[in-house]
Amino acid sequence: MQDLLYKEYHKRLSGLLAAENKYRKVFQKLASVASTEELKSAIIPEKTEAEQHIARLKQCLQLADLKAERLIDELDTTLLSLVEATLKEKKMDAISMDIQILQRAVAVFNSKKASYEIVHKMAVALQQELAAQLLEQCAKDNQNNYAYLLQIAANIIYPKAVIA
Numbered sequence: 001m002q003d004l005l006y007k008e009y010h011k012r013l014s015g016l017l018a019a020e021n022k023y024r025k026v027f028q029k030l031a032s033v034a035s036t037e038e039l040k041s042a043i044i045p046e047k048t049e050a051e052q053h054i055a056r057l058k059q060c061l062q063l064a065d066l067k068a069e070r071l072i073d074e075l076d077t078t079l080l081s082l083v084e085a086t087l088k089e090k091k092m093d094a095i096s097m098d099i100q101i102l103q104r105a106v107a108v109f110n111s112k113k114a115s116y117e118i119v120h121k122m123a124v125a126l127q128q129e130l131a132a133q134l135l136e137q138c139a140k141d142n143q144n145n146y147a148y149l150l151q152i153a154a155n156i157i158y159p160k161a162v163i164a
Contacts (some may be wrong), residue, residue, distance in 0.1 A: 002126070006064075009122040014069040016115055017057040019076035023108060024050040026083050033087065034101050035094035036160070038152050042145070043105050049141045056138055060123070060131040073115070079108050095161045102157060106149050113142035 024045045031044045041047055061068055072080075083104045089097065116139035123132035 005122060005125060009119065009126060009128075010061075010064070010066045011069070011071065012073075012115070012119045012122065013057060013061055013064075013066065015071055015073045015076065016112075016119060017054065017061070017068050018070050018072045019080070019112075019115075020050060020054050020057060022072065022076075022080055023083075023112075024054070026080060026087070027105070029087055030083060030101055030105070034098055036098050036152070036157055038156050039098055039101060039149075042148055042152055043101070048109075048145050053138045053141065056134040060128070060134055063131050064126075064128060075111060076115075079104070079111060083108065095157070098157050099161065102149060102153050106146060106153075109142045109146040109149065113139050113146060116142060 027043050027045055027048065027050070031040045034040045034043065045051065058068070086097075086100050086104055089100065092100065116135050120132055120135035120139055123129075123135055
């Protein structure tokens, strides 16, 4: 049974690593089309701690003596497609674009938080204590990013939309 969980843990860690790399690239592009400075700042990879998450995931794989695979979870593939579609949107005013960016970013951070929490629980069950701590921190970072985006929505973007 532990062997089955170990394989699933490997698959999920690898999937998170591959997805984080793609999210980092697409969020950099997304930040460049956002019009609200606070939104831009909230989603750039440096502020979302994407590099730290990638480093922690690599460390978790190394701790378990695993090699990364490039398989991305179906949910992450769908979310990445939605974010990339937002980048191709040409007929939206700035406020509508920021609202769409916000919606996509909130969905991504919420999904990432859940994924990290699930893999954290696997690490605990597999007695990968350091990995569990690293994954728990990633989950908390994503929760904080999610909460910050909701604050930006309530205090900046939605009030701007009312005035416009």
